[in-house]
Amino acid sequence: MTAAPAGAALNAPLRVLIAPDSFKGTVSARDAARALAEGWQSVRPDDEPLLFPMADGGEGTLDAFETAVAGSVRMPVTVQGPDNRAVDASWLLLPDSAGAAGGTAVIELANTSGITLLDPLLPLDAHTLGFGQAIAAALDHGAHRLLLAIGGSASSDGGVGALAAIGAQFLDAAGRPIRLGNRGLGQLARVRLEAMRAVPPGGAQILSDVSNPLLGPNGAAAVFGPQKGANPDQVDGIESGLLRLARLLPGGADTPGAGAAGGTGFGLLHWGARLTPGAAAIGEAMGLADAVATAAVVITGEGRFDSQSAAGKVPAYVAGLAAASGAIAMLAAGEIQAPSDDFAAAVSLSELAASPEAAMAEPERWLRLAGARLAGSLTHSVTR
Structure with missing residues (x-):
């Protein structure tokens, strides 16, 4: 010392x-x-x-905003967790200082689709559907702006689960929905985004604590796969699935932060969200x-x-x-x-x-x- x-x-x-x-x-x-x-x-x-x-976009982000912003309200929501079991979670509604109707919604991936919700870990099958369901709940409430905290993920599904919850379609060669999780990406043949719900008027910011790209030696599979329980062979399989997704959703794979949360950053970029360093956004609010x-x-x-x-x-x-x-x-x-x-x-x-x-x-x-x-x-x- x-x-x-x-x-x-x-x-x-x-x-x-x-x-x-x-x-x-x-x-x-x-x-x-x-x-x-x-x-x-x-x-x-x-x-x-x-x-x-x-917090920096991971576990504890809701707590940090709740401490910092007077008048914030916890909004309970039950979602499908990363292993398909029901999870009683919440998102946070912040009053809008600019007076815009609906306020700002803070949604934390860690409490809807996070790694602490799993025992044992499921590196190929964990998914982000519950995170997307919480996003949909905030949109249903009329939130004007979204702050999406994506640290602490259990999955490496490229954000496919989250996007599916807000209307995207990820289909196999027969036109059927692929299974949830990275394992399903191996069967991915077509992506349809036209039915996705719109980003709210105030935009959607991704609060991320990492700058990794989607693919490669510094990407989601190589760096974060082992932390989510993947062995070396599974890391290779996760990389292959994310590469398949990137070929069908071209652009953004090299963006710093696209590899955050098992590629959830990449998926949200294709929705129209933008990446923001999580600690700075939270520190500014506080x-x-x-x-x-x-x-x-x-x-x-x-x-x-x-x-x-x-x-x-x-x-x-x-x-x-x-x-x-x-x-x-x-x-x-x-x-x-x-x-x-x-x-x-x-x-x-x-x-x-x-x-x-x-x-x-x-x-x-x-x-x-x-x-x-x-x-x-x-x-x-x-x-x-």
Whole structure:
């Protein structure tokens, strides 16, 4: 762990902004922020913590918007989950600041078609139909604009399930609908998009935390297939199915972010949605830049800080805001697998707990200790 820069002013009480992402599958962003604050205040009790739980388009995006936007309303919806079982989910209705009728709908793929809904994983058969059903529900409600958070996907179906739910047709050589999931793409012979519902007047933004293309060594199959349970042979099959889809829906496969959520980004681009870095969109809604400007120290974090973290994920976005305002940036992550040079101090929960398994078993315990360690690094830099 590197030490924060010294400064006499750091002896005085400080405002400390704490803005982590969720630690996927272990602790929510809200609980992570609270645990880090408790640890920090055990060392520096006079400091003022400001909690800004964040998200980047994955799990916890609805929670982040609900925290940030006064007057938002959870809208319950039951959808067909990634393994065809019914899932009680919700989308979020935001009041429209411009006064447009219908408001803005935030729809999170993670709570309708997400990987945490599966046990065991189904790399070839999981699908995004439920995500599309939630989109349809928001359209039925009259939403003026859609924010589509697509992180945390269970599937590699290229967004075919989601598009089918809003009217697209994906047919085999006999003109029959293909089966859901990537496996069905092997039989895909024809795509008909003319019956798809229109994008709402205010548009549809895809909130994504990755910049991967659809195909190739950095694409959806190669990078994300193993995370969704695919073995090497299945990764090759997933790639083949997505390639077949791309040949029938030409254009957009090389767009950064087209490979997000098993290619759901690619499918939504063909609907007419546009890609937006998720953390920046959510941070803007929360007024995070203005809040960071009032803080002396900013702490962020996520489950795994790795080479993908610079591609629109929360820690890189928050570190950029801290650098712009002159605040000290610090990082707490479950694992740190990439250089953390943008942070004055960085703590790995896995190192604190002696193993990733121990860290994941008691994440809030180790987050509290991480908060204390980060505060201690600041205090040490002043007193040494």
